[in-house]
Amino acid sequence: MEIRSIKWQDTLTIRHKVLWPDKPMSFCHVDGDAQAQHFGVFLDKRLVCVASIYKDNREARLRKFATLACYQGQGIGTKLIKHIIEQLKSDGIKRFWCDARVSAQGFYEALGLEKYNDEFNKSGIAYCKMQIRF
Numbered sequence: 001m002e003i004r005s006i007k008w009q010d011t012l013t014i015r016h017k018v019l020w021p022d023k024p025m026s027f028c029h030v031d032g033d034a035q036a037q038h039f040g041v042f043l044d045k046r047l048v049c050v051a052s053i054y055k056d057n058r059e060a061r062l063r064k065f066a067t068l069a070c071y072q073g074q075g076i077g078t079k080l081i082k083h084i085i086e087q088l089k090s091d092g093i094k095r096f097w098c099d100a101r102v103s104a105q106g107f108y109e110a111l112g113l114e115k116y117n118d119e120f121n122k123s124g125i126a127y128c129k130m131q132i133r134f
């Protein structure tokens, strides 16, 4: 397993397949992608998991985190987020947060993030805000 920086354009196929298969590909490109940091997990040279980090001063937001369906539940996402958290800490980031799909809340709790607001809806999906402070 290898974790590498990738270009935002390389995240689009997995974002689309896993997160928004019913939307056009253009929906998977978000403002700030050109300035953000994008990470990919490769297994035998195949990109199987992506996550993007958007920084604002000492805060970092996770967006568009997804593992290809046939690779989910194997610990890949956990390894990627742990890697990202270590990098953010050494970069001086003080707060790591995301709008989490409620379906993934348990995943983030296992990594130490806590829910800090009520649930809300975006494009028909239930979300909550989650964060961890360093």
Ligand SMILES: CC(C)(COP(=O)(O)OP(=O)(O)OC[C@H]1O[C@@H](n2cnc3c(N)ncnc32)[C@H](O)[C@@H]1OP(=O)(O)O)[C@@H](O)C(=O)NCCC(=O)NCCS
Binding pocket: 018, 019, 049, 065, 066, 067, 068, 071, 072, 073, 074, 075, 076, 077, 078, 079, 099, 100, 101, 103, 104, 105, 106, 107, 110
């Ligand atoms: C959420 C996601 C990125 C995690 O990646 P992953 O590679 O499957 O993560 P892991 O295999 O490291 O999962 C670790 C643990 O979390 C659990 N887990 C994974 N997805 C979960 C979810 N949606 N809700 C609760 N637990 C989850 C796994 O079963 C595993 O538990 P275990 O250690 O007891 O076996 C991936 O499941 C995914 O792409 N889901 C669909 C898209 C999505 O919801 N993205 C997040 C948007 S906020």
